[in-house]
Amino acid sequence: MPALSNRLIAAWAWLAGLGGLAALIAAGVGQGVPRRAAGAAILVLAVLKARVILARYLDLDRARAWLSGFGWAVTLWAALVLGLYLV
């Protein structure tokens, strides 16, 4: 088998780790983790996961201006969702 891409392996590891962390935070809401802080953390982790997919899987780290634009769009969307969650 040809060699695996270290950059893709790192991206997969980040996605797995961030996804696991989000699930752990959500599971902790009934056990002492503040609901509102957990919601904010979960959405921040979602933005980070989206950024990893955009940068590494979709190769936007070769087009930094586009990566920044997509990153801002996802961040603004998450801020809107968080605002609706915290109302």
Add this chain to the structure above:
Amino acid sequence: MSDAASGSALDDLPGELLMWVLIVSELLVFGAGLVAFMAVRLTDPAGFAAAQDHLFRAGAALNTMVLVSSGFLAAQALRWREAGARGAARWALVAAAALGVVFLIIKGAEYAAKSADGIGWDTHAFFTFYYLLTGFHAAHVVAGVVLLMLVAWRDAVANIQAVAMFWHMVDLVWVLLYPVIYLLA
């Protein structure tokens, strides 16, 4: 702005421009759907929380792992095909498609459990959005599995790149949909 100047920014995008148009369109549709979900939630937060407790969060977390692993295989397949390793690329595409099927099996089990509990799309507004958004996403997974198998057969680099981009879009939508529907308590 001259045509050359406007073209140069778009030329920076990897892959086909039309695939990026599709990706942006899908993100807008799902993004708007999830914002609408959160807005309707304001009318009955207790009802939405009670409905969300019926979801199988562990299954959705597992499906996140399945989908990001499948995305890894699709991205790796493109790298291998570009390097001339056609056989490895084909197997990676078949494995990516197989993981897509695993995602659908877990999703199907989730839907079956809801049905067994007497929960349908009209049980509560939460489930209307739940079935609409996760069902539309699952339809994209079905399309992606078919396309991955197709390019495992017709394995030109451009074909694999276009389908891998579609598959990463499905992945991207899921990492935004999953926390809003399943995790925001």
